[in-house]
Amino acid sequence: MAKAPHDPKVEQNKATSEGGSIGDAQALEQITGLILLDMAAAEAYRVASDVCKAPEIKKQLEAFRQDHERHVRELSDALGTALPEEADDRGLCIRRYTELSAREDRTALVAMRGNEELTNDAYASALASDLPAEVRRMVEANWQDERRHIRWINEEIRTRGWELPEVPSTLAEAA
Numbered sequence: 001m002a003k004a005p006h007d008p009k010v011e012q013n014k015a016t017s018e019g020g021s022i023g024d025a026q027a028l029e030q031i032t033g034l035i036l037l038d039m040a041a042a043e044a045y046r047v048a049s050d051v052c053k054a055p056e057i058k059k060q061l062e063a064f065r066q067d068h069e070r071h072v073r074e075l076s077d078a079l080g081t082a083l084p085e086e087a088d089d090r091g092l093c094i095r096r097y098t099e100l101s102a103r104e105d106r107t108a109l110v111a112m113r114g115n116e117e118l119t120n121d122a123y124a125s126a127l128a129s130d131l132p133a134e135v136r137r138m139v140e141a142n143w144q145d146e147r148r149h150i151r152w153i154n155e156e157i158r159t160r161g162w163e164l165p166e167v168p169s170t171l172a173e174a175a
């Protein structure tokens with residue numbers, strides 16, 4: 001759903017916004033998408049950490065939730081616009097998916113791995129688009145957080161032997 005590059009509303013926004021750092025409509029749309037996704041991820045981490053029993057997992061998920069909330073703040077400051085008040089459809093799906101699948105520590109981590117695949121992909125595709133230098137630096141720094149999140153979750157699932165039975169590690173190794 002790409003906006004025309006010279007959407008007059010966006011041009012106006014650029015002219016009047018205090019931050020004024022977002023260059024064009026495509027960048028604006030990319031960053032707005034990241035903000036909504038970070039909001040959804042923060043909410044999903046809250047749902048997931050609530051069902052976890054192991055204190056070290058709970059603590060880590062809580063720290064990741066705070067990273068996502070910081071991303072929301074930083075990116076919306078860069079946009080110079082008010083935060084979206086409500087989750088979009090994708091955000092609602094992410095929340096519902098997490099509520100349905102996160103039952104205890106293992107399923108919470110597996111659900112959050114799926115969610116982190118989404119945020120990691122979204123950050124990577126935002127970085128592939130034209131972004132103003134200052135915003136790009138922020139998105140790159142956030143992306144490093146996202147990579148750290150998914151690395152930790154993958155490692156935790158692996159070391160605890162929590163890989164889903166549908167994907168036996170022996171098959172993955174044989175492939």
Ligand SMILES: [Fe+2]
Pocket residue numbers: 038067068071119142146
């Ligand atoms: Fe993020």
Ligand SMILES: [Fe+2]
Pocket residue numbers: 041064068116119145146149150
């Ligand atoms: Fe993350």
